[in-house]
Amino acid sequence: MKVLVTGGSGFIGSHVVDILRAKGIEVRVYDMVMPTYRKDIEYYQGSLLDLEALRMAFSGITDVFHLGAVADVKDVFEDPHASEAINVRGTINVLEAVRRSRGAVKRVIYGSTTWVYSEVTEQYVDEQTPLHPPAHLYTATKIASEYYCQSYSKLYNVPVTILRYGIPYGPRARDGAVVPIFVQKALRGEPLTIAGDGSQFRKFVYVEDLAEGNVLALKTVAQNKIYNLDGTEKVTIKQIAETVQKVIGNVKIEYVPARPGDFGGKEVASQLAKNELGWEPKVSFEEGVRRYVEWYKAKVATADAEWARVDQSLK
Numbered sequence: 314m315k316v317l318v319t320g321g322s323g324f325i326g327s328h329v330v331d332i333l334r335a336k337g338i339e340v341r342v343y344d345m346v347m348p349t350y351r352k353d354i355e356y357y358q359g360s361l362l363d364l365e366a367l368r369m370a371f372s373g374i375t376d377v378f379h380l381g382a383v384a385d386v387k388d389v390f391e392d393p394h395a396s397e398a399i400n401v402r403g404t405i406n407v408l409e410a411v412r413r414s415r416g417a418v419k420r421v422i423y424g425s426t427t428w429v430y431s432e433v434t435e436q437y438v439d440e441q442t443p444l445h446p447p448a449h450l451y452t453a454t455k456i457a458s459e460y461y462c463q464s465y466s467k468l469y470n471v472p473v474t475i476l477r478y479g480i481p482y483g484p485r486a487r488d489g490a491v492v493p494i495f496v497q498k499a500l501r502g503e504p505l506t507i508a509g510d511g512s513q514f515r516k517f518v519y520v521e522d523l524a525e526g527n528v529l530a531l532k533t534v535a536q537n538k539i540y541n542l543d544g545t546e547k548v549t550i551k552q553i554a555e556t557v558q559k560v561i562g563n564v565k566i567e568y569v570p571a572r573p574g575d576f577g578g579k580e581v582a583s584q585l586a587k588n589e590l591g592w593e594p595k596v597s598f599e600e601g602v603r604r605y606v607e608w609y610k611a612k613v614a615t616a617d618a619e620w621a622r623v624d625q626s627l628k
């Protein structure tokens with residue numbers, strides 16, 4: 314068994330790589346950017362837009378996690394044309410490379426999002442809930458990719474598994490998400506600002522739990538299925554701020570008027586993943602924030618040490 318991870322240098326992909334390696338599974342990363350979090354992985358530099366490069370990278374591969382994408386909704390909003398190419402054409406390129414592998418690649422696991430439910434009217438949703446046309450372009454690219462996965466599965470017998478991730482947090486998260494914003498503000502001694510009363514909730518999923526769910530999806534039962542992988546704890550914005558306050562200490566919380574149209578959140582059921590994959594998130598929100606803070610402080614300390622070394626060498 315040898316697994317290719319597209320987007321394996323990114324936030325979620327890097328944790329999938331870690332768990333695959335911890336299980337002794339051989340891994341090759343396909344990404345535009347070199348993975349920097351560990352040195353023992355095979356890396357193939359290439360774009361999802363380059364079908365021939367993808368085909369070459371598939372040599373000797375048995376399973377693919379397709380996590381390479383423009384994953385930040387703000388980036389998609391700012392450049393919808395380029396984002397559509399990477400997120401949608403990129404997915405069809407992966408599926409086509411698998412089709413042309415003539416059965417050598419046994420599975421494509423596609424990283425989708427629970428945002429696909431954002432326009433449905435029900436408050437409680439599961440994998441059977443019919444989707445509504447999305448308002449956001451990012452979501453449109455994810456739903457289009459899901460449909461391509463299903464078409465390749467039906468027309469060409471390419472075995473696929475679609476995983477709809479909840480909101481991940483943890484080490485290596487990008488800076489623009491709520492937990493990194495609050496933690497970094499708190500470490501700078503700035504107050505944490507909450508719009509409204511802070512009662513809006515989200516369910517977060519700790520990234521290593523999410524990565525574990527990805528690897529469990531290699532099970533045969535997951536072939537041609539969709540699973541939600543969402544957190545179980547409901548965390549309000551107020552609780553996020555209070556958790557950061559508890560972990561870091563000496564942080565002020567300030568309340569400002571609510572913004573119109575703040576998303577209230579939906580209840581996404583992950584029961585199918587529990588029943589069929591044996592997946593359940595294990596890390597509590599407080600523990601996850603603690604691990605993120607430790608990772609972030611270590612990252613800053615390493616960067617500071619590197620600057621000090623450069624400074625010294627210039628003297």
Ligand SMILES: NC(=O)c1ccc[n+]([C@@H]2O[C@H](COP(=O)([O-])OP(=O)(O)OC[C@H]3O[C@@H](n4cnc5c(N)ncnc54)[C@H](O)[C@@H]3O)[C@@H](O)[C@H]2O)c1
Nearest residue numbers: 320322323324325344345360361381382384424425426478
């Ligand atoms: N982070 C989230 O909040 C979240 C939530 C739900 C679903 N997802 C999905 O999970 C997947 C991974 O997201 P992430 O948060 O790890 O994102 P990320 O931005 O950290 O990682 C994406 C990776 O894709 C690579 N990539 C981008 N364009 C490429 C191209 N043309 N060719 C090759 N590689 C390319 C990037 O270099 C990066 O390493 C994405 O499909 C995303 O839509 C993310």
